[in-house]
Amino acid sequence: MRILLVDDDREGRSYLARFLTLDGHAVTECGSAEEALEVYRPGAFEMVLSDIRMGRMSGINLVSAIRSQGGAPQADVVLYTGHLDISLAIAALRAGAFDYLTKPINMAELQAVLQRVEEHQRSLEEQRTPPPGYQGTGDDVPADVRLQMAYLKDLGAERAGQKKFCARSPAMRQVVEQARRYHTDRSLPVLIQGETGVGKEVIAHLIHYGDLEEAGPFVAINCSAITPTLFESELFGYEPGAFTGGSARGQKGKLDAAQGGTLFLDELAEIPVELQAKLLRVLEEKSFYRVGGLKKIDADVRIIAATNLDIEERIRQGLFRVDLYYRLNVCRIVIPPLRERKEDILPMALMYLIDFSRSRGRRFTGISDEAAEVLLSYHWPGNCRELRNLMEWVSFMYDDEVLRPEHLRRITDAAARAQVAAGTEPFGGGAPHGAAAPDSGDLPAATVVPFPRGSRRDYNLEHHTEALIQAALQEYGGNKTLAARALGISVRTLYNRLERMGHR
Numbered sequence: 001m002r003i004l005l006v007d008d009d010r011e012g013r014s015y016l017a018r019f020l021t022l023d024g025h026a027v028t029e030c031g032s033a034e035e036a037l038e039v040y041r042p043g044a045f046e047m048v049l050s051d052i053r054m055g056r057m058s059g060i061n062l063v064s065a066i067r068s069q070g071g072a073p074q075a076d077v078v079l080y081t082g083h084l085d086i087s088l089a090i091a092a093l094r095a096g097a098f099d100y101l102t103k104p105i106n107m108a109e110l111q112a113v114l115q116r117v118e119e120h121q122r123s124l125e126e127q128r129t130p131p132p133g134y135q136g137t138g139d140d141v142p143a144d145v146r147l148q149m150a151y152l153k154d155l156g157a158e159r160a161g162q163k164k165f166c167a168r169s170p171a172m173r174q175v176v177e178q179a180r181r182y183h184t185d186r187s188l189p190v191l192i193q194g195e196t197g198v199g200k201e202v203i204a205h206l207i208h209y210g211d212l213e214e215a216g217p218f219v220a221i222n223c224s225a226i227t228p229t230l231f232e233s234e235l236f237g238y239e240p241g242a243f244t245g246g247s248a249r250g251q252k253g254k255l256d257a258a259q260g261g262t263l264f265l266d267e268l269a270e271i272p273v274e275l276q277a278k279l280l281r282v283l284e285e286k287s288f289y290r291v292g293g294l295k296k297i298d299a300d301v302r303i304i305a306a307t308n309l310d311i312e313e314r315i316r317q318g319l320f321r322v323d324l325y326y327r328l329n330v331c332r333i334v335i336p337p338l339r340e341r342k343e344d345i346l347p348m349a350l351m352y353l354i355d356f357s358r359s360r361g362r363r364f365t366g367i368s369d370e371a372a373e374v375l376l377s378y379h380w381p382g383n384c385r386e387l388r389n390l391m392e393w394v395s396f397m398y399d400d401e402v403l404r405p406e407h408l409r410r411i412t413d414a415a416a417r418a419q420v421a422a423g424t425e426p427f428g429g430g431a432p433h434g435a436a437a438p439d440s441g442d443l444p445a446a447t448v449v450p451f452p453r454g455s456r457r458d459y460n461l462e463h464h465t466e467a468l469i470q471a472a473l474q475e476y477g478g479n480k481t482l483a484a485r486a487l488g489i490s491v492r493t494l495y496n497r498l499e500r501m502g503h504r
Contacts, residue, residue, distance in 0.1 A: 015365045050062055064095045079101070190302075195308055199384050203333060208302070218258075235254050
């Protein structure tokens with residue numbers, strides 16, 4: 001978008017301009033409202049982002065002056081201030097502001113606002129001719145209602161995960177568009193597929209909450225974290241006396257908790273085969289029985305399922321019912337891995353870096369060109385989750401104004417050791433842009449598996465699988481849940497592997 005940025009604080013303005021530019025927007029900076037009025041013309045900008053408290057002319061006066069010019073297309077004006085004053089917010093919205101932010105600006109909140117402005121401008125462009133007499137001031141809607149709507153939009157965006165990822169690439173924009181379309185019909189189940197860490201639950205939230213229409217509860221269940229013996233009672237609930245050790249009053253299950261909303265089945269492929277038929281019955285009949293119960297209960301529940309496994313392969317192995325797969329696969333979303341949507345990497349990295357830095361009192365506000373090349377060159381096996389964790393680690397370990405290659409040794413060293421072990425040069429040869437030599441203090445050496453057996457390379461896949469598992473357990477201090485997540489497998493699969501390896 002073309003954005004007119006107005007702020008008399010040069011440092012704060014430059015900080016925002018860097019973020020917006022890196023996010024792909026064309027930014028024009030002004031140091032005062034008077035200067036902005038000299039620059040602004042209808043159709044020249046899609047958005048005006050302005051501080052409220054400035055010199056002689058405030059941001060609210062700027063909104064009124066822009067709206068009084070008339071003409072089309074009009075830019076959406078978003079105001080921000082360091083003073084949390086509801087009356088000020090109401091005045092801003094009454095003057096015709098599109099939205100309102102408080103300083104320090106949360107970059108994820110700004111991302112959500114940018115997306116809403118883009119959608120609003122797109123809808124205005126599609127309409128082309130506005131209704132007769134429409135001035136775009138929102139006077140027909142009370143200011144307090146506008147304020148409440150803006151707050152609810154932010155809340156809905158946070159719940160829907162819009163504040164946790166960036167959808168700058170065409171592939172992710174298509175995913176977001178699919179999710180919003182699927183939101184409109186709760187009767188349709190949705191299957192989300194993608195590698196671990198790509199944001200499947202985030203998209204599930206977006207399907208559920210949409211644009212904050214009546215959404216009901218969102219209940220998630222991790223199918224791999226529950227033993228087969230407990231899964232049925234956890235999902236369906238049970239009646240009093242259904243089994244020894246159960247509550248004397250019985251217990252409602254996840255389906256009860258999700259009534260009127262969404263049940264999110266994470267790690268769908270891990271559902272025990274013997275229970276898949278019962279889940280299929282819920283999908284087909286829209287009803288269920290509690291364990292030990294005789295009363296049929298209507299299920300007003302939307303089912304969203306997600307998996308990082310190849311379900312077709314699980315079907316061939318006899319581990320997943322083909323009829324359940326086809327019933328769930330009515331609406332399908334495939335989220336591409338982060339390495340295939342490089343347009344999202346830098347905006348997302350900067351968003352996470354600034355948020356974590358601010359929470360820790362660090363100074364990071366940008367990414368150097370050299371560090372950007374490192375981020376873009378990395379394979380990101382852990383996808384968005386790995387990128388987020390890296391930025392959190394950087395904000396903890398370092399304090400600088402700009403992210404540099406030496407701050408990224410956690411991934412450059414890992415990539416170097418992995419590719420040397422594979423007989424190739426990392427990052428096209430040599431250390432990436434002067435990055436420091438591997439520092440064993442930054443990342444455990446066992447994280448990358450060498451060829452341990454003799455001087456010749458060991459091509460036995462089982463040996464390397466065992467070494468990877470040991471490395472993951474070592475890095476995460478023996479925590480099997482975190483280790484399984486890093487390995488991209490379920491906890492149950494990890495336990496089975498450890499049992500074959502002779503570990504308990």
